[in-house]
Amino acid sequence: MGQEEEQAEGGRCVTGRLAPSRQVSSGQLGHTGTGCSMADPAQTQELVYLVTGGCGFLGEHVVQMLLRREPRLRELRVFDLHLSPWLEKLDAGPVRVTAIQGDVTQAHEVEAAVAGAHVVIHMAGLVDVFGRASSETIHMVNVEGTRNVIEACVRWGTRFLVYTSSMEVVGPNTKGHPFYRGNEDTPYEAVHAHPYPCSKALAERLVLEANGREVRGGLPLVTCALRPTGIYGEGHQIMRDFYRQGLRLGSRLFRVVPASVEHGRVYVGNVAWMHVLAAQELERREGLMGGQVYFCYDSSPYKSYEDFNMEFLGPCGVRLVGTRPVVPSWLLVLLAALNALLQWLLRPLLLYAPLLNPYTLAMAKTTFTVSTTKAQQHFGYEPLFSWEESRRRTIRWVQATEG
Numbered sequence: 001m002g003q004e005e006e007q008a009e010g011g012r013c014v015t016g017r018l019a020p021s022r023q024v025s026s027g028q029l030g031h032t033g034t035g036c037s038m039a040d041p042a043q044t045q046e047l048v049y050l051v052t053g054g055c056g057f058l059g060e061h062v063v064q065m066l067l068r069r070e071p072r073l074r075e076l077r078v079f080d081l082h083l084s085p086w087l088e089k090l091d092a093g094p095v096r097v098t099a100i101q102g103d104v105t106q107a108h109e110v111e112a113a114v115a116g117a118h119v120v121i122h123m124a125g126l127v128d129v130f131g132r133a134s135s136e137t138i139h140m141v142n143v144e145g146t147r148n149v150i151e152a153c154v155r156w157g158t159r160f161l162v163y164t165s166s167m168e169v170v171g172p173n174t175k176g177h178p179f180y181r182g183n184e185d186t187p188y189e190a191v192h193a194h195p196y197p198c199s200k201a202l203a204e205r206l207v208l209e210a211n212g213r214e215v216r217g218g219l220p221l222v223t224c225a226l227r228p229t230g231i232y233g234e235g236h237q238i239m240r241d242f243y244r245q246g247l248r249l250g251s252r253l254f255r256v257v258p259a260s261v262e263h264g265r266v267y268v269g270n271v272a273w274m275h276v277l278a279a280q281e282l283e284r285r286e287g288l289m290g291g292q293v294y295f296c297y298d299s300s301p302y303k304s305y306e307d308f309n310m311e312f313l314g315p316c317g318v319r320l321v322g323t324r325p326v327v328p329s330w331l332l333v334l335l336a337a338l339n340a341l342l343q344w345l346l347r348p349l350l351l352y353a354p355l356l357n358p359y360t361l362a363m364a365k366t367t368f369t370v371s372t373t374k375a376q377q378h379f380g381y382e383p384l385f386s387w388e389e390s391r392r393r394t395i396r397w398v399q400a401t402e403g
């Protein structure tokens, strides 16, 4: 198992919004040392990568991972609706980092960012299961945004596209059927009603169907989709919310779903590593990997959502009250429905978006775990971070969030 270096500091980054018809304008980072970069000077640095959604929770880890683990990187374009301040502190070594503020729903902005890129990792999206955004907005960003990325690849001759999909493309379904230690071939009735899983399923289909399309220059586009289960780790907003809630409730949280319901969870560093590896290997193994889906997995234990969170919140002083749910199931269903009603009633006045709603309750109550080795077999993926290391890093981050 790898022991990744701490995040690098230093260097500077030129940021700027692209003019619609211009190609990417970029700034050369100061060459202030190699930092964490794994770049081997003997290897030619020729590749241009684009990461959409590169300033999000997962995106930040992917950007850092690419800088450390892709020695052929010449330029890294980070495309996001909101650029983060940490971009300015990146130590990119000899790699040029170009920050692009842009919107995936705007085809011309996507085109300008893709032009000249060899590989695109597309993870920009609206991750919303709490009713913050309308279903139309979710569709526009997640589906039409993905369509724009594909069309831009075709137009500019970009051959390799890795899409961040989700376990939600499969389930849990609206009937609450368990998916127990399933793999990519396990039969499951995938029925979606919520806008988020619907959008991820549609976008994933677009990406997989685009595999083999002829891009500018006559060569085929090679695509694959990675399906993380619930990601955790440094930067995970929902974990932070639970921690704050626990502190507000006197360092306690109350068990609301049975401990027997298991959830697949995966460490953000391993999801990032899997993206980098998939992107690197697509070229060499296009026949095998093109058009394929892969669950993201590692050695994190199977537990209920609440028990899993306690692996990190427990050492930070929060305890989980109850070996069984402290609230009867019917009452929880009622509260979730009440929250949905309140959200609807209050919408003209304010945004009411609590963690509990009928959809999140259904998710929390349904077992969904994966057990697969497909990524290992197809492109040699092994988790970079052990469970112990993932846990240690996450605890340290939770402790620091309230510090």
Ligand SMILES: NC(=O)C1=CN([C@@H]2O[C@H](COP(=O)(O)OP(=O)(O)OC[C@H]3O[C@@H](n4cnc5c(N)ncnc54)[C@H](O)[C@@H]3O)[C@@H](O)[C@H]2O)C=CC1
Binding pocket: 052, 053, 054, 055, 056, 057, 058, 059, 079, 080, 081, 082, 102, 103, 104, 105, 122, 123, 124, 125, 126, 127, 141, 145, 164, 165, 166, 167, 200, 227, 228, 229, 230, 231, 232
């Ligand atoms: N967080 C999780 O547990 C899981 C996430 N995923 C997927 O991973 C990807 C990344 O998710 P997270 O990092 O968790 O979410 P995030 O919300 O932290 O990151 C998404 C990024 O996309 C950007 N973005 C949103 N709309 C955009 C637009 N119109 N144009 C350009 N950029 C835009 C956001 O500014 C943000 O930086 C998403 O595609 C999500 O569906 C999949 C499975 C699990």
Ligand SMILES: C[C@H](CCCC(C)(C)O)[C@H]1CC[C@H]2[C@@H]3[C@H](O)CC4=CC(=O)CC[C@]4(C)[C@H]3CC[C@]12C
Binding pocket: 127, 129, 165, 166, 167, 168, 229, 230, 231, 238, 256, 257, 305, 355, 356, 357, 359, 360, 361, 363, 364
């Ligand atoms: C917020 C839920 C837990 C709270 C339940 C309550 C209020 C009863 O205590 C989370 C339970 C399962 C989570 C989802 C799951 O990990 C899969 C996901 C995949 C994605 O692609 C995006 C995130 C998410 C939908 C994740 C969101 C939070 C939960 C619903």
